[in-house]
Structure formats: C-alpha cells, structure tokens
C-alpha cells in the first residue's frame with residue numbers, strides 16, 4: 073500500500089516475486105546520506121568499471137571532498153532509500169556555483185562557459201534561472217524499475233519554482249544515460265564539447281512551468 077508521507081517524500085509500490093512491496097523512498101538528501109552516496113559514486117565511477125559494465129552507464133566525475141555535504145545543505149540533493157540497503161540512488165540539481173565550488177571538474181567549468189553562448193528557445197542558457205543537473209546514479213539492482221522517472225518527477229516538484237531550466241552533460245560513450253535524458257527526461261542536446269580525450273553532450277530541459285519566456 074502507498075503510505076501517506078510528508079511533502080518531499082514519495083514512495084511507490086514495487087513488484088517482487090512474492091507480491092507488491094514499497095519501492096525505495098525518495099526524499100531530500102541530508103548529511104547522513106553522504107556515505108551511501110559516496111559508495112554508489114565509487115562503485116559506478118567510469119574508472120572502476122570494465123568496458124562491458126560501462127554499457128549500463130557510469131559516473132564521469134568523483135566529486136571533491138565536502139561537495140555532497142554542501143549540495144545537501146543547499147537543498148540540491150535527493151536520494152532513494154531502500155529499507156534494507158539504505159541509499160540506492162541519488163540525484164543533484166543545484167545552481168552551478170554551489171555545485172562547483174571548489175571546482176575540480178573541468179567538465180562543469182566548460183558547461184558554465186558554454187551557458188553564455190549556447191541558446192535555448194532563442195535565449196542564452198545563462199539568461200535563464202538555471203540549475204546544473206547531475207550526477208544521477210541508481211544502484212544496478214534498482215534500475216529499470218521506474219526510479220529514474222520518479223527522480224525526475226520529485227526534482228520537478230521540488231525545483232520548478234526555483235529554476236526555469238536545467239543543463240546537464242552526458243558522456244557520448246554513456247549510451248544508457250543519453251537514452252534516458254533524451255527520451256524520458258526529454259532534454260534537448262544543444263552541442264557537444266571535448267574535455268581531455270572525451271566527448272560530452274550539453275543538454276537542457278525545462279524545469280519551471282511553461283511558458284519560460
């Protein structure tokens with residue numbers, strides 16, 4: 073049964089072999105979630121996966137010390153919590169400056185630069201109230217169960233009055249993530265850019281209620 077939960081908390085049933093049990097709870101992330109987030113981040117970091125494992129998606133950046141704590145303190149973190157396993161997914165939607173400082177991500181730096189020149193719906197991306205979305209990561213045991221869509225719905229609910237749009241990057245080699253962002257999140261690819269030997273897509277999607285302008 074779906075429980076009645078406080079605003080910001082969402083739980084939906086998940087089918088199992090023996091019937092229907094509640095799926096992971098989605099709620100805003102707190103400092104106490106960071107250890108579980110770090111564990112997922114490390115497990116699915118591109119450098120820790122074989123080429124075959126990377127077919128199911130990967131995280132491109134290990135965030136600097138204190139980064140998730142700062143994002144959580146600024147309200148930019150959501151987590152999915154399983155009753156037994158703890159944190160089984162997380163997503164960040166935060167202003168680029170909160171998300172970046174101190175920046176160790178040349179990818180995020182390049183995104184912020186490009187936001188001044190790339191246009192979305194006829195206006196530079198940086199002219200909107202915009203967030204930087206990502207990383208998003210789901211434990212492989214919980215993929216394909218609708219959690220990605222629930223993260224999208226929860227973050228839309230949480231941030232639609234704060235931001236007009238969100239920008240995100242996806243590695244050109246991360247086919248799974250490219251599929252979800254374009255077909256499920258319905259983000260629009262605006263450009264590709266290179267950092268080191270890797271190519272990334274720059275995408276934008278509407279986060280606030282339309283019309284944006």
Ligand SMILES: CC(C)(COP(=O)(O)OP(=O)(O)OC[C@H]1O[C@@H](n2cnc3c(N)ncnc32)[C@H](O)[C@@H]1OP(=O)(O)O)[C@@H](O)C(=O)NCCC(=O)NCCS
Pocket residue numbers: 116127128129130131132206207208209210211214215216217218219220221242246247248249251252
């Ligand atoms: C990206 C991620 C959050 C998506 O969540 P998910 O639960 O796997 O998403 P879904 O299962 O709803 O959708 C995945 C889609 O990609 C498709 N897919 C799976 N592997 C694919 C591949 N190698 N190439 C293309 N499409 C692929 C699936 O068929 C599915 O599409 P469909 O539902 O239309 O059939 C999750 O896979 C994940 O955490 N991956 C590791 C980390 C990551 O890549 N994060 C994103 C970059 S920060």
